[in-house]
Amino acid sequence: MDGLKSAIPELAWPSVMTDHSGLMALLRQYDVSQWWTAEQLMEAQFLQLSKLAEHALRTVPFYGRRLRDVGYVSGMNMTPEIWSRLPILTRDDVRDAEEKLRATSYPKTFGETSWANSGGSTGIPVRVLKTGMDGVMWQAAHLRELEWNGIDFSLEIANLRGAASLMKALSQNPGAIEDSGGLILPDWGHPATLLRKTGRMGLLEPTLPLATQAEYLIKRRPGYLIMRPSGLRLILVYFREMGLTLDSLRSVWTMSESVDESLREVCREIFGCPVKSSYSCNETGYIALQCPSGLNYHAVSESVLVEVIDKQGNPSKPGEIGRVLVTPLHNYAMPLLRYQVGDEAEVGPPCSCGRGLPSLTRIVGRLQDYVTLRSGEKKRVHTGHYRISAIRAVREFQLVQTSLETIELRLVVSRALNEEENKVLEEVMKKSFGGYLKWTIVFVESLPRTSAGKLMQFRSEV
Ligand SMILES: [Zn+2]
Numbered sequence: 001m002d003g004l005k006s007a008i009p010e011l012a013w014p015s016v017m018t019d020h021s022g023l024m025a026l027l028r029q030y031d032v033s034q035w036w037t038a039e040q041l042m043e044a045q046f047l048q049l050s051k052l053a054e055h056a057l058r059t060v061p062f063y064g065r066r067l068r069d070v071g072y073v074s075g076m077n078m079t080p081e082i083w084s085r086l087p088i089l090t091r092d093d094v095r096d097a098e099e100k101l102r103a104t105s106y107p108k109t110f111g112e113t114s115w116a117n118s119g120g121s122t123g124i125p126v127r128v129l130k131t132g133m134d135g136v137m138w139q140a141a142h143l144r145e146l147e148w149n150g151i152d153f154s155l156e157i158a159n160l161r162g163a164a165s166l167m168k169a170l171s172q173n174p175g176a177i178e179d180s181g182g183l184i185l186p187d188w189g190h191p192a193t194l195l196r197k198t199g200r201m202g203l204l205e206p207t208l209p210l211a212t213q214a215e216y217l218i219k220r221r222p223g224y225l226i227m228r229p230s231g232l233r234l235i236l237v238y239f240r241e242m243g244l245t246l247d248s249l250r251s252v253w254t255m256s257e258s259v260d261e262s263l264r265e266v267c268r269e270i271f272g273c274p275v276k277s278s279y280s281c282n283e284t285g286y287i288a289l290q291c292p293s294g295l296n297y298h299a300v301s302e303s304v305l306v307e308v309i310d311k312q313g314n315p316s317k318p319g320e321i322g323r324v325l326v327t328p329l330h331n332y333a334m335p336l337l338r339y340q341v342g343d344e345a346e347v348g349p350p351c352s353c354g355r356g357l358p359s360l361t362r363i364v365g366r367l368q369d370y371v372t373l374r375s376g377e378k379k380r381v382h383t384g385h386y387r388i389s390a391i392r393a394v395r396e397f398q399l400v401q402t403s404l405e406t407i408e409l410r411l412v413v414s415r416a417l418n419e420e421e422n423k424v425l426e427e428v429m430k431k432s433f434g435g436y437l438k439w440t441i442v443f444v445e446s447l448p449r450t451s452a453g454k455l456m457q458f459r460s461e462v
Pocket of ligand 1: 292293294298355
């Protein structure tokens with residue numbers, strides 16, 4: 001049985017859906033389009049971009065001039081040539097021109113509008129107006145993620161991503177019960193429950209002591225775990241230090257922060273399962289999902305156009321790292337054309353899995369991950385350094401540029417490091433900053449999180 005939910009309780013098989021059948025139909029289209037060639041996907045995207053550009057031209061003050069300046073006039077098909085001439089939309093643009101970016105009207109069928117706030121982890125908080133249609137696209141991408149992860153919907157999920165407001169709201173859920181410091185809900189919630197019967201979902205705050213988190217996981221024995229990479233690393237190290245085991249997990253799903261190879265390795269060692277990661281942001285929704293058969297990411301081409309460009313603005317080639325531009329294809333309330341999300345990514349070659357969806361080898365991190373030198377020159381910081389995180393006693397670390405001449409490596413450790421481990425740290429810092437910054441290594445009790453609960457691997461106080 002495929003576990004599909006029938007909308008009519010008197011019918012069990014086949015499942016008849018009177019509700020949310022549109023979402024199901026969308027998913028079935030995704031099943032097909034993921035195997036299209038890159039050219040076919042591009043053609044379909046430009047068909048949609050023509051509609052979006054026409055809408056922007058007519059209803060969005062910010063774009064009237066911008067589109068005409070690059071040679072786009074009403075009734076025209078949008079082409080890759082015209083598109084590539086369109087100026088990049090920065091976070092500053094979105095913050096400063098919020099009103100002018102709003103459409104004066106949009107089709108009623110797109111549903112109600114609501115604001116999506118960015119976490120502000122880049123230092124430039126922005127908010128974007130979306131419609132119900134963006135929500136549907138988010139749901140479809142999320143369901144693709146679940147399908148790609150090959151999940152069993154009947155199992156219990158432990159959600160430790162941390163959202164105090166969500167927990168508060170859900171505690172009012174009549175089906176919610178409290179257990180081991182967390183909240184157990186009768187199902188996974190939307191969008192999974194729109195289409196399927198699911199197992200339970202437990203919610204636990206990742207700010208609780210590690211002992212409480214471990215106890216909770218061991219007691220609940222979830223099939224899946226959702227949490228940020230930095231929180232996952234802490235709990236894995238705790239399990240190892242205490243000699244604890246957990247063999248119920250099929251996979252761990254992470255978001256928000258980048259996942260490095262050492263984290264994947266520790267997860268396989270301690271929990272015996274893989275890490276599945278996705279790439280999204282509040283302003284645009286899902287951007288890319290981890291390939292079901294690899295560690296690379298595939299752009300969700302059905303809902304976003306993802307471009308990676310070099311310093312000159314040309315498309316980056318496979319193996320090259322460039323700036324990520326995202327265009328949500330269905331945001332008609334506040335169109336974002338070529339929006340620079342603030343991350344960099346490495347372009348991948350066509351994926352061996354056979355999907356035509358563009359491939360990103362890795363999301364490198366925030367554009368802000370640069371140290372500034374007294375000369376004004378900026379140098380990229382390689383965070384998530386494999387050699388640092390491979391030291392077993394290192395629970396977490398953060399690089400902080402404290403002045404134009406100095407940088408600190410701050411570490412939370414579970415025991416004092418030995419001579420050899422200290423030497424590794426010295427070597428890493430020398431290789432990364434030798435010759436242009438003075439570095440110090442500082443051991444701290446804990447590292448601060450952003451208001452969204454995210455651990456930044458690099459911060460600049462300059
Ligand atoms: Zn693939």
